[in-house]
Amino acid sequence: MTPLQDILTRQISRTGPLSLAEYMGLCLSHPEHGYYTTRDPLGVAGDFTTAPEISQMFGELLGLALAQSWLDQGAPSPFILAELGPGRGTLMADMLRATARVPGFQDAARLHLVETSPALRREQAQRLPGASFHASLSDLPEGPLWLVANEFFDALPIRQFRRHANGWQERVVGLKDDRLTLGLTDPAPVEALDHRLDTTTEGQIVETCASAQALAQDVGRRIADHGGAALIVDYGGWRSIGDTFQALQKHTSVDPFKTPGQADLTAHVDFEALAHAAMPAAHTSPTPQGVFLERLGITARAQALARGLKGDALESHIAAHRRLTHPDEMGSLFKVMALHPEGTPAPPALDPPFPLP
DSSP: OOHHHHHHHHHHHHHOOEEHHHHHHHHHHOTTTOHHHHOOOBSTTSSBOOHHHHOHHHHHHHHHHHHHHHHHTTOOSSEEEEEESOTTSHHHHHHHHHHTTSTTHHHHEEEEEEOOOHHHHHHHHHHSTTOEEESSGGGSOSSOEEEEEESOGGGSOOEEEEEETTEEEEEEEEEETTEEEEEEOOOBOOGGGGGGTTSOOTTOEEEEOHHHHHHHHHHHHHHHHHOEEEEEEEEEESSOOSOOOEEEETTEEEOTTTSTTSSEEEOOEEHHHHHHHHTTSEEOOOEEHHHHHHHHTHHHHHHHHHTTOOHHHHHHHHHHHHHHHOTTTHHHHEEEEEEEOTTSOOOTTOOOOOOOO
């Protein structure tokens, strides 16, 4: 039994089942035993690998896409350049290297990082000296905002609701034979899900993420008020349907209730909910990551980098390009959606928006 499992077991015994959001929040962010509180989860020695850790090309192209958006909006100075959940700082370091040749961009940029993990903050500070750190998005100063969030929203706590003839049953975490397990509440109407009654059938599961919608609302307001753009890169789809809650440990799927606090917990992102929450900022539709990167010229960049490589280094480079772009790898699973002010050009290489209800 992990230390956090003991805490959760005793809490549920005293006060009853936890919502899935409460469970995820404690597993990931408990001040002593939370997953992100206690470790660097990235890389071969960790539990998962993100796109910036696979190849520098990913960050370079995202940086140039944001820089083009900044130019398209008149190159305001100063502006806030921010990242939500910056990992080891690799993505932002690659973005800054690529944008160094964009006249005026880095002189105007004020770098802000939103990070709660002490371990990751230390790595970020080494790679990105001079950055300002914040525990939450709300702590960012007001002003024109160009923001990136890569594999950030998928780690925010979700709730799950199962459609029932008499309303919705929430999936909650309780105990069975002293083991953590999922159960269901009694069915009841859920006003916040009334709009999903026409898009679901009995037995289907819908996931909601209040914290993701609150963050999207804040980002959208800032961009609508002051200008800017946000690039959101994550796995998910336009509308939530089905159970996508999962746990990863050592790059392998595991039981999310077996070792709480020691596995990464995530769920697919509902991009429609983010776009709706971000209004009055405009949005693009979620574009497959592979399509987005190809439109930005990743193959030409890969060919240029390959000229100086041979042997294992070349093979690794080719594999990285495939992993980022191929539909059987990250190319289709991951999507890119942008937010930008209504009436301004969207960041490049993204599909036009889906209509919102």
